[in-house]
Every structure is written in structure tokens, then in C-alpha cells.
Amino acid sequence: MYTSRKLISALALAGFCSAVFVSSAQESVRLGTPVSEADLAGFDLIAEPSGAGFPSGSGTAAQGKAIFESRCAACHGLNGEGNSAATIIVGGDMQSEESPLRTVGSYWPYASTVFDFIRRAMPADAPKSLNDEEAYQVAAYVLYLNGLVGENEVLNAETLPQVRMPNADGFIDQSDIQ
Numbered sequence: 001m002y003t004s005r006k007l008i009s010a011l012a013l014a015g016f017c018s019a020v021f022v023s024s025a026q027e028s029v030r031l032g033t034p035v036s037e038a039d040l041a042g043f044d045l046i047a048e049p050s051g052a053g054f055p056s057g058s059g060t061a062a063q064g065k066a067i068f069e070s071r072c073a074a075c076h077g078l079n080g081e082g083n084s085a086a087t088i089i090v091g092g093d094m095q096s097e098e099s100p101l102r103t104v105g106s107y108w109p110y111a112s113t114v115f116d117f118i119r120r121a122m123p124a125d126a127p128k129s130l131n132d133e134e135a136y137q138v139a140a141y142v143l144y145l146n147g148l149v150g151e152n153e154v155l156n157a158e159t160l161p162q163v164r165m166p167n168a169d170g171f172i173d174q175s176d177i178q
């Protein structure tokens, strides 16, 4: 008896509180303004292996060299050799008997991810500070340092996802497993 009375008063209190919340929500809580497509575009930067999500623009490694040297080399070295284990972006070998060195060239399965990651997360000290054109150029340079594209090969929404990465078949798709 005591317990159920306590329960009833708790429920009554909850009802009272939600009534107060609803009425004050109607009067004073500011729920903001709807998000525009333009605002969303700033967040939605995922460039996929299918080619979806790439911006317009293009770039070559030759164009990306200067950007790499001024914005990336301090952490990644002039030739991608890095200044710590985490910042080596060239070389490596997934077939090695030792623990393999995972880099863009040895490990990453899709060139689209290289572009996507650079565009969203790099340079680490100023993410998203490159414009789309610069992101294409410097991504081309990283792929060039790995020997995966030519110096003057034009990379854009169509050609970049087609760059074949050495470890493209090194992953097992388990997305079907429940």
C-alpha cells in the first residue's frame, strides 16, 4: 500500500513536471532554425569509393608539390617519410613477415578515402583549411609520392576514385555478417 502510494505520487510529480516543461517549451525554449542545404554541404564531406560525394575541381601532383611542402612536410617529411610512426605516409609492405608498416601506399584500399581524409582532417594543425582544388592537388601529390599516379595526371571526381590502390583486395567484406 505504502509503495503504491509512493509510486502514485511519483507519477503525479512526473506528470506535473512534464506539464511545466511542455508549457515553458512552447513559450521560451528556442529550438533554432531549420538547417539549409548549403549549411549541410559543409558537414557532409564524405567522398566515397563509388565516386559519390566528390566536389567539383581537379588537381595534379605537380600542382600539389608546393602545398605539400608548405602545409604537410613539417609533420610528414618532404617525401612522406614522416617524423613519427603515425606520420609515415609512403612505403611499407603488407606482405612483410614482421609487423607490417601501414601507409597510404601499403594499406589504404581506396584513393577516395585518401582524398576524403585529407580534405576533412588535414593539415592536422588546421583541418578543412584547404579548398577543394588544393585538396585534389595535395591528394594527387601524396598518391604520386607513393608511385600510384603520374606527376601530371589530372585527378577529379571521375578519375580519382579509379586510382587502383595496391591493397585494394587486402580487406575482407564482412558487412553481411549479422
Ligand code: HEC
Residues within 6 Å of the ligand: 067, 068, 071, 072, 073, 074, 075, 076, 086, 087, 088, 089, 102, 103, 104, 114, 117, 118, 122, 123, 124, 125, 130, 138, 139, 142
Ligand atoms: C601538425 C602535423 C601535421 C600536419 C601539418 C599534417 N599532418 Fe597529416 N597527419 C598527422 C598525424 C599526427 C597523422 C596521424 C593521424 C592519425 O593516425 O589519426 C596524420 C595522418 C595523415 C594521413 C593518414 C596516414 C595514415 O596512413 O594513417 C594522411 C594521408 C595525411 N596525414 C596527409 C596530410 C597532408 C596531405 C597534409 C598537408 C595538407 C598533412 N597531412 C598535414 C599530422 C600532420
